[in-house]
Amino acid sequence: MGMDSLIGGTIWDEYSQKVTDLMNNPQNMGEITQEQADEMGAKLIVADFGAESCGDAVRLYWAVHPKSDVIMLSKFKSFGCGTAIASSDTMAELCKGKTVDEAVKITNIDVEMAMRDNPETPAVPPQKMHCSVMAYDVIKKAAAQYKGVDMESFEKEIIVCECARVTLSTLKEVIRLNDLTSIEQITDYTKAGAFCKSCIKPGGHEAKDIYLVDLLEEYEQEKMAKSADAVASGANLPxxxxxxxxxxxxxxxxxxxxxxxxxxxxxxxxxxxxxxxxxxxxxxxxxxxxxxxxxxxxxxxxxxxxxxxxxxxxxxxxxxxxx
Amino acid sequence: MRVYLDNNATTIVDPHVFEQMEPFFVQKYGNPNSLHQFASDTHAPLKSAMEKIYAGIHAHKDDNVVITSCATESNNWVFKSIYFEYIITGRKNHIIISEVEHPSVIASAKFLESQGCRVTYLPINNEGLIEAQTVRDYITDKTALVSIMWANNETGAIFPIEEIGEICKEKGVLFHTDAVQAIGKLPVDVQSANIDYLTLSAHKFHGPKGVGALYMKKGKELTPLFHGGSQMGGHRSGTLNVAGIVGMGKAMEQAVDALDYEMADIREMRDDFEDKLLEIEDTFVVTPRDKRTPNTILISFRGIEGESMLWDLNRSNIAASTGSACASEDLEANSVMEAIGAAEDLAHTAIRFSLSRYTTQEELEFTLAVVKEAVTRLRGISSSYAYAPEGHESGLDAHH
Missing domain, CATH: 3.30.300.130 (Fe-S cluster assembly (FSCA))
Incomplete structure (x- = not known):
């Protein structure tokens, strides 16, 4: 806020050099055909995530060694902006040489960190953090496909803010412990809602099951119920x-x-x-x-x-x- | 080569305009309201500029064309005065705008909505156009204002202002039009179109930024927003932006002079450029050409997200625009494309090219070559055109 917030700049100014380079020249862009996978003696996995109607979509190709579960080759195709393409590229790079179980542990934050020019400066502006989430989701989709399980089985906790990976239980706890009453406070305490803002309230880039406003509302109701009890007993009145x-x-x-x-x-x-x-x-x-x-x-x-x-x-x- | 095809966002200041403005910074810098020669030096140039501005929109000399700082101010002024005069007093409780107005109109309407005013958002049809008769259907005896833009900034779609003006006159409802995208591109006549209020902005027709105007028909004066030293006849206080007004006057004169060139020659260049763009496979344009401002193309390239197309154009020093997904702060799809009801997968693929009288054939040829290269490269990356093995069930069609 203050001076820096008064005159907007282009979001492109906030891209790291790595993001720029990968957008201009993605390293792992491409596809793996069934024939190629067969030649490598690998199992071909093709996983999709997102939709053009939502503004970003990615298709991830893996050639996985069937005995060791090692991802021998990893390629992507992506419909999206520069950050979506650079994130997908980085994600595909991070998958290479890992086992499927190791790959599932790659988060969108790992992808974003890998695109930084230096450890202190974010690779993309906050509203673009969302693009790296798609890269993370498609890995889970690919792994689920490889293992023949549900994608949800990789996520033990409910994530409310995907960009900053803040869980429902963390949010509930922080809101109660600190008696938080505004979205700004939640963002200050947890970073949830600081990035693409979809998780704040309905109507953002992506529909959610749980929004931060719901959690505030829930806490507010709880407090009201408590004070209503207090009023019923007259505890606070002379x-x-x-x-x-x-x-x-x-x-x-x-x-x-x-x-x-x-x-x-x-x-x-x-x-x-x-x-x-x-x-x-x-x-x-x-x-x-x-x-x-x-x-x-x-x-x-x-x-x-x-x-x-x-x-x-x-x-x-x-x-x-x-x- | 540097190519500027974002003229609906802002335009180059015409060198003749700049030349006329220049003396008012270092030599003739007097405050027009003062009593000395420095002040008097500004009077004739200001008068001449005002005459050009009046002439440019066919305002009557008894009407008020009040100089403001920008179109956003002009639009806000109309809505907030309507609020003070009609809504807060309970005389009326309803306004009508289109769903594709400029943010300064939409946000002002939403503000009135938050204060208890009912707002009707007129829909556009699948060609991005408004049918005038729908305005009639929504007007009630509680309607204070109809505000419909003359031409849309995204698609260039021209709205039936004269018909709507006629309906408003018949129903006795005030009519405002944001004509920011019309000046210099279409004939604008406030008399024949029955307009009560009209917004314009100099930097959209080769004038300077920071100066605009609000036309108010005689007898339809609005409550001032700026109180102070009673400049602009008391309608809008604040020391006159002398250089800005002089610049806008000259720019208006030139816009009127260049109108035939704009409507014939630029239109022809635009159509030719559009034909060539449409030869690229899987490209789509929604609004018919003869119902668009002569300089505007909004075109979708299937499989290419708008910002990534801008990225590749920018790498070749070409400036264009998109209201789509990732380019804007709010990450939303092009709202006009969504309002049109374009196929959802195209809402994020729209690119706007907007020409001006400074655009050359050579620039368009260069742009066409760059666009073709970008389409090849970006569709090569795109998942929309990607290989899938036999029997692969695509997960890319559904919403996530």
Whole structure:
């Protein structure tokens, strides 16, 4: 923000030299035919990801050694912008010589890091980070095909922000621990939403199952529910401003927390009958139950204990009147 | 060779325009409102410039053509004044725009929408055109404003402004048109088209950046946005941009003079260039030529994402444009292409070439050769044209 944000530059200025070079002259661009794979004694894998209608698509070709699972040759074809082509190229390069299991561990962040000119400077501007995600997804697709399993089986966690690879569980935890209330805060804490912005809210480049706004909403609801409970019990209100029901609940809670256990141990109990404001005083009418009924202490020690705790916790002018 | 085919974005300042502006920086720099010779030196040139601007759009001398800083200001002024005069007062609660207006119109309409005004977004048809009669269908007695651009910046599609003006007049609804893409490319006459408000911007017709205008018909004056020293008759305060106004006047004069050349010669060059582009396999143009500004081509190259085509053109020093996917900040497909309902896989493949009177035949031939090379290279990379073994089920058709 500030000066740098006032006059936009072209996104191309933010591409690393490596991205530029790979766009101009991709190294692993091409295809592997069935014949070529047969000659190598390899299994041909052709995996597609994306769609032209979404603005980017990639086809990945692998020739995999059937015994060792090593990717002997890796090629790509891509419909997309310069970053999509450079990312696909880098991804295909990173696959070469790895086993399929090793290749599945390559993430979009590895792809982006490999395209940096120096370790500190991102290879692409934030909104282009999305392009490298496609490269990562197509590897999983190819591996799933090779192993005859579902693509989802490689992902143990639900990823909400694919660009920065932030999981659902991380986001939920960070939002709660830090009491986050805005997208900007989530981005500051986790980097989620800093790149292609698709994960922030519906209507972005790509449709998602879970958006950051949903998580904020969910947390907000949770907080509301908690404070609604608090309001229902009147916990946050001064005693005199409570409704009669809230007052009864509040008194009951104080008795529960401090007195009732004692009475029950002695084989008794008590109930609250009514609360009335009587001039300066707030009169709380109670009835003793069980062993308390008729106990000597019920009009002296026990009564004072009840009255004192209610005065302390709720209001100094409370009088307790047993009936 | 450096080739500039992005004239719908901005244009070169005509050297004659620049020449006329130059004295107002170092020699005749007086504030026109002051009382001394420095000020007086600016009066005749300003008057002459204003006369050229009025003449260029056939404004009556009792109308107000108020100089602004740009088309975005002019467009915002219309919408925000409508808000102050009609919406906030509860007199009206509805406006009509097209779904392919310039962002300064769409965003202003959305702002009014956020303040409780109802907005109708008129659809374009599958040729990128608007049918005037649909405007009639949407007007109610609560409609405060209809705002439809004269010509679209992306496709060059010309909208039926005169018919829409007639409908608005008949219904008693205010009519605004953003004519930024029309000046210098089409005859613009505010009288015959029944226009109440018209936006224009100098840098789209070989004038300088930072100066535009809003035409307001006599009796239809808007609440000012800029209050201050009562310049521009109190309609828009702020020290006059003397050099800018002088430049816009000269640019308007030249645009009027060059209109025949634009509509005949540039049109012919454009058509010829377009014919040759369309000879490349799997290329598509949507809006018919005679319903487009004479300088504009929006063409799709199947299998080539727009930004990658721009990349290859730029490597050969050719400037063109795309509103598609990766080139823009918001990563969205060309919105006009989407509105047209073009096949979805083509929405990301559109490239706009926009010519000007400075474009030469030689430049177009060079561009054609570069485009052909780029098509070969980029389709070679593209997954759309890639090999698949027998029985491979393509996963590239579906949405992800």
């Amino acid at each position: 005693f005199l401003e409570m409704t009669v029901v809230q007052k009864l609940k509040a008194v009951d809670k104080v008795i529960d927390d401090n007195i009732r256990q004692m009475l029950i141990m002695d084989g008794g109990d008590m109930e609250i009958l009514d609360i009335k404001e009587n001039g300066e005083n707030i009169d709380i009418y109670i009835r003793y139950l069980g062993a308390c009924n008729g106990c000597a202490s019920s009009s002296t020690g026990t009564l004072f204990a009840i009255e004192n705790i209610l005065r302390e916790k709720l209001h100094p002018e409370i009088r307790v009147l047993p009936i």
